[in-house]
Amino acid sequence: MKRPVLYFSFRSPYSWLTIHRLRQAVPDAADALDWLPYWDPDERTDLSLKERQAEFHYQPMSRAKHLYLLMDTKRIAQSLGLSMAWPIDVDCWWERPHLAYLAARRQGRAMEFYDAAITARWGRGDDISTTDVLARVAAEAGMDPQIALGAVDDDDIRAESVDCLVRAYEDDVFGIPYLKWGRHRFWGYDRLAAFLAAWRGPDLAPADVPVLPAYDRDTAGGCG
Template identity: 60%
Template sequence: MKRRPRIYFSFRSPYSWLTVHRLRTAAPQVCAELEWIPYFDPDHTTSAMLDDRDATFHYVQMSRAKHRYILMDTKRLAGTLGIPMAWPIDRDPWWDLPHLAWLLARRLGRADPFYDELTAARWGRGENICDPEVVRAAAARAGVDPELAAHAPDDPEIRAEGVAGLVTAYEDDIFGVPYLKLGPHRFWGYDRLDAFLRVWQESAGRVDPAREGKEIR
């Protein structure tokens, strides 16, 4: 059986945030078909579990110069899309927390609203989504039990699910996000979304979203 097309996303990445925004706005039918896999810097516990699976984390930390460029580029892109943005300051981030909390929300059928609340907190208000209190507040607004969300990393099944996603990323040679994969086709980055959508449409003779009045912008 063929695997569903996959999207690797991260709450850390502004390009992931903007790509998902474009995807959900212009082609929501695609979103329903995708396998969504969170991609995040692992903490010591997750790293040890990855070692046990003979998997590593391909992502390489960026330089300060690249970080400054991404800040300017993201603000430009957000402005083009008409999205207000507040750049967050990450101090000692614990990325397992928001991503594992999202996996919990998905189990509870609240993946989309919790995603929206976390991205609104991070990119709309510049809040630290690695802070348990911020996660609790986002969970409450999304209809998720705040304590379950804040303690998602303590749930062995949720932790194992997060590790499984990172193992899949390792096997798929994922080195950054957003990253879309459809069969042998791979698309990395914000500016590859249109190419992915063309391949997705061609793969089964689907209708171009632009023909339905939904221009990809």
């Protein structure tokens, strides 16, 4: 079958936590899976999606679910020995960090950018869509900050970003994190063990990757 696909988002704490565990279980995860960013599209991207007869499946969560997510992800982070600073950001322009990731990937700095962005967002609680923070993230990743900041104005990268969201639409992605391998689909933090068992076999899936009980039947440790 084709290589497994990992849909991730800098917005989602469950994406961060799942990838943390994935990389512990699969040290070569950066090369073994296809990483595709997923984010709330702006007007320009949304128009391009409609032109491709695609749409964005994710629906905004309620305040009650948001509060539960905050409690749940802090609990998981503590169990993994991770510090977490919940970002206070409003109306983020999510194209900025996700298209900057695509620009970093072209320069061979994808994981360096990913790690720097995660540290900024979940380690320091920064708004990674702002100019100053994104420029610092790019510099920490070893790339030219102006290339990262200019990614949203690069027509070629814009087209690549639309391809990512169209593929997500075709793969029925409705929340993040989302792992796909062949006909197998896994949504959420607590589906990581099932993914590893399907991909690498039950004997190869690490026993310490937990399958957590889902308190909310509408979410499997995933969000948008």
